[in-house]
Amino acid sequence: MEQFLSQFIGTTGFIAMTWGQLLMLVVSCVLLYLGIARGFEPLLLVPIAFGMLLANLPMSGITDPPKDNLVGGLIYYLYQGVKLGIYPPLIFLGIGAMTDFAPLIANPWSLLLGAAAQLGIFIPFIAAYYLGFDLKSCGSIGIIGGADGPTAIFVTSRLKPELLGPIAIAAYSYMALVPLIQPPIMKALTTKKERLVRMAQLREVSKAERIIFPIFVTLLIGLLLPAAVPLVGSLMLGNLFRETGVTERLSDTAQHALINTLTIFLGVSVGSTASAERFLNPQTLEIIALGLFAFSCGTAGGVIFGKIMYWVTGGKVNPLIGSAGVSAVPVAARVSQVVGSKEDPTNFLLMHAMGPNVAGVIGSAVAAGVLLSVLN
Amino acid sequence: MEQFLSQFIGTTGFIAMTWGQLLMLVVSCVLLYLGIARGFEPLLLVPIAFGMLLANLPMSGITDPPKDNLVGGLIYYLYQGVKLGIYPPLIFLGIGAMTDFAPLIANPWSLLLGAAAQLGIFIPFIAAYYLGFDLKSCGSIGIIGGADGPTAIFVTSRLKPELLGPIAIAAYSYMALVPLIQPPIMKALTTKKERLVRMAQLREVSKAERIIFPIFVTLLIGLLLPAAVPLVGSLMLGNLFRETGVTERLSDTAQHALINTLTIFLGVSVGSTASAERFLNPQTLEIIALGLFAFSCGTAGGVIFGKIMYWVTGGKVNPLIGSAGVSAVPVAARVSQVVGSKEDPTNFLLMHAMGPNVAGVIGSAVAAGVLLSVLN
Amino acid sequence: MEQFLSQFIGTTGFIAMTWGQLLMLVVSCVLLYLGIARGFEPLLLVPIAFGMLLANLPMSGITDPPKDNLVGGLIYYLYQGVKLGIYPPLIFLGIGAMTDFAPLIANPWSLLLGAAAQLGIFIPFIAAYYLGFDLKSCGSIGIIGGADGPTAIFVTSRLKPELLGPIAIAAYSYMALVPLIQPPIMKALTTKKERLVRMAQLREVSKAERIIFPIFVTLLIGLLLPAAVPLVGSLMLGNLFRETGVTERLSDTAQHALINTLTIFLGVSVGSTASAERFLNPQTLEIIALGLFAFSCGTAGGVIFGKIMYWVTGGKVNPLIGSAGVSAVPVAARVSQVVGSKEDPTNFLLMHAMGPNVAGVIGSAVAAGVLLSVLN
Amino acid sequence: MTNPWMIMVVGTMTVFIALFVMILFLLGFPKLFAILKRKEHESLAPLPQIVEVTKRTAPSASQIASAPSSSLQDESLIAVLTAAVAAASGSSAGSFAITNVQQAQPEVGGGFNTPVWGRIERLSRK
């Protein structure tokens, strides 16, 4: 009986657990807390944190690959959709079906703000290089600054899958923290006069323009930067479903059943890559720090370019909308609104900030294409 | 810098693009126009055309198979569901859940019209043979006359996957063109007296009959023609979900989330097979011409058999409902109604035409089974 | 022509059909009748029976694996999700999103009833051993007593896939028959006085408790019994989506589109394993008998433990709620209510029975973990 | 088969034969269901009483909706499975299956009060 008891305890996970795994279980519980109680991007952070929790329960075999004639674990199979680059573009399909590009079509110049905010990708890329990361890791770290979950996961899964855990967690956490990260930078870089600028009302956008836009963007980006096609093409196909008026069925499924299912699968799989041995090393610390640096650079890039547009247009552009160029749709646009309304509660910047905001999604996808084509 | 610029331009798709690809991009834009602005089967034609567009953007790699330790492109993976014959039967599951077979149960003789319209498969089969196509291509071309997207794609993916692009495009385009193709043939083959026939009201169909019908059809067709089981079985399982009254959940998902998701995947994958090198050759021209011929033969077959039934029944059957036997549900049935109501605006043929219309789906699936078992 | 006709008939399934297949077709029609007309767990039994029907149509090839350069049949591919253990946990995700654990949190002691009812797994396990089954088969047979479809299928697919057909059919059929199987046992084992016990109202459960519960259960079971992680973890992740209040989108998809789609795939695949050669042998008979024995043991175990709790608490627990510990949610809980209300129509046991009822799901998953870790 | 005309003839004939057989069955549907309907009416007769029992538990009546409304044929599942398997595995085939199903019916009796598993177990012990 004694022998049996010791044998029984041996089959439990308690004995096999390492300190690292215990620590990771604590981290995943904290992430769950932040996702649920504090509302940090819960749709992604809850599955990611739960995947992390499952992957760090010792001996469950839930992430094991198939071996001999034993089948693999559940998350091993779910993870294939990340590894093969299937989930992120299909999630982009749903995001496209949920995105309204009209503010961008109405004010094309806001694309420049979406471009400028991509400094949040390339400056940390350089920084990571001088901290000793190899180029592929640098690309994966830089893409955090794109402030776009699926893009970050897509690029990392192709360049440096080992880093998926920390990069996804950093990306989604900082997206949730955008209301904390951006305001001080925005205030530091702008004058009160600039923050008080009121912008002209946007023109109306016709249905035909909304339909042509995704086709045209796919053609343009597809020809300029072939490596961006999976992301941009999917985003635009989803948007086309949304705008045609005759494919509502497809748009509806893309933005509900399909994106929700894949979000669960993606979140759990990505979270599961954050096993103790992979996650708990000094690199992760650096990645988390660089991720925050990336968001700050992106914000600064957008705001500074916003100031340039302020000067060029003779004060018609409020530089606060520049920070929305980091994407993190729609949180970053709301931050522009909040910061602007602190100076003047009757100034509504939200719609003007949506232009750079969605431009940032396209900008990051283009930057992702550059990184993939150059580093792969 | 000069060197860099030339290098940069070299990585864009502009240089790599062939005239064929440019042409295909134009074709895909035209198809998008027809799908969106003209409402040509947009649920399929929009994804197909977009898949075509994506596949013809040079160097995007979105249709590339995996190579060495590089993963494949998105559409390569989506395409596996076509290649393995998974999407079409599952789409049929959804179609079955959306189809009401009551008009057929109420008037079983309309099955003969659904059978006669399959001449639209077998006559073009012969025609293709004498134009020099090999037998498998003939089968794939003939199946266009089935006027049933999933059936055509299923058969072609098993007999001649190289032809998927033109055959799917032809099938869906002509299905959208049915209101143009059929009326002149219908009028040419019928007399005014025939077109004025009013048909007796259909009897009511009990719930039990609706439930037994799909089980019975599966058994019968399954035993007569085993190769038709994937298509007929799936169609009937979907219909069973619809009719039991206790599996609404399954019926609902089959006709929404499931069919919409797979329609997107199927459309994009099938469209992607229409690459310039495959699509732009004289065969495609012949296939498109033969497809139109097929639809015309099917219409004529149905109408002529309708005339036979008119004679046999002493004028109780309006031959105009015969053309609905080509399937193309429910457009072909509407055409019968429209043509009939031109002679007599108070004559309602729609419900009577729905019988041959859904019979045509079964008929094509049976014909598909014959072609698969004989040619594979 | 004569030769042709004989050749034609040779390609039909009529000739190839064995008596076994004919018998299986009859059985599948009976199962369809029971599922549809009698409402026996129709959501599972209809797909299972239809899968059985399709698999027993001779020569359809719908369950054939790929061979040379021929692709496999539809159900072969759908079956991979069973074989690789993917469907059952994901179905549990949906079940978790549909389950309210509050009655269990309010009355934790009901977990003991859920534990006691697992005798329905281990006693038939022994019985099967002495009937000559090998240990893996014994485990698969015992798990029928868990009264939990996905658990039974998950365990059997890993221990003894050959038995999937009879075990799934037995599990789902007896779950539907619970209102017939349990009452006589419940009455035989309890006195009238016991059946008349009224239980104190349950306390309210706060939102925080509902959120912590799934996380805590995953950690506890995950550490105690790693092999139960795929089932328990998925169940609890689904429940977490339900309770957070910020992941409604994910909960909604998990309990509709996702679970419905996978239920169709699972049902058809599992049904297809019931081919004549596999299903029609004396073992199946024994399995069906043992399955009924298992349900009876589980019921008895729960009721007897309920009696113990009745004695220990001095008559505060109505032993009738013990039978709900077999799971078979929510049918078994309803049976407790019905049997109780026969003695006293004003006694409402339903909510009290829901505690052991959902505890039974956790208990079976734990038992499944034991069997998998010990026998695999 | 490599002659296209042959394929055409076979194909067209198969379609017509298959759909014609379907017609024959469908023409029989109305009569078949008229008979079934009559039978159903008869077998449904004893139901009301049980429904009444369920109704008395008024407050949760809606929740108990899935309880079986008639127990007369509820054993048929087990009976049929048993019979089918017995038929196939035993030496005497076909006819035994059907006989047994018929045999099982009269034994049923009270439904709720006659445990089904008693009989099944007896069969398996054999």
Added chain:
Amino acid sequence: MTNPWMIMVVGTMTVFIALFVMILFLLGFPKLFAILKRKEHESLAPLPQIVEVTKRTAPSASQIASAPSSSLQDESLIAVLTAAVAAASGSSAGSFAITNVQQAQPEVGGGFNTPVWGRIERLSRK
């Protein structure tokens, strides 16, 4: 490319170039669509009559909603596919495609009464 500064410059430039080209096109959108709108108005002129025909079949009008409302350009699909393929497979490329589409339009005429396939077949017989 292994120089990180080079990558940064290329990357930033590419993003700006791509998005700037997009701006140029988008700035042209309002004018482009103003022209398209005018054209649309013209081409829509003959429609009402056909709509009326459909309306006369009043009771099932809603069900017939998907019937095409204009037949003037409905042949464009076949014309374009034909042209595209012809262009690519024939010796004379590019320009032929576009010419042919233009050529096809006037031939159309009555829409409903002029079978499209006649022309297509003629082309394929060539």
Added chain:
Amino acid sequence: MTNPWMIMVVGTMTVFIALFVMILFLLGFPKLFAILKRKEHESLAPLPQIVEVTKRTAPSASQIASAPSSSLQDESLIAVLTAAVAAASGSSAGSFAITNVQQAQPEVGGGFNTPVWGRIERLSRK
């Protein structure tokens, strides 16, 4: 383990042990949450003011709903991640992690005005 009785005993015991441990924890739930609730009330005190600020931007208030309502603990994520990683990679394990989290809290202060990344970067530069 190949002795079926042994498996039965182990299995039954495991189920009972697992579910019994669960009971013990669940019995502690009401007390645990009573404590948590009190704490929550305290930490929620400063909230109203910030909510008011948000409310003043009236027209788009509903759209800004997802803005964080309290900044007091918003840095906890970074703090915990940092601590966890530092704990594991540094030589001094376990205890350091927890100490550090405690250490981080008082530094927070103004929330919106004290950039979190300052501290993080300092840590990573080390």
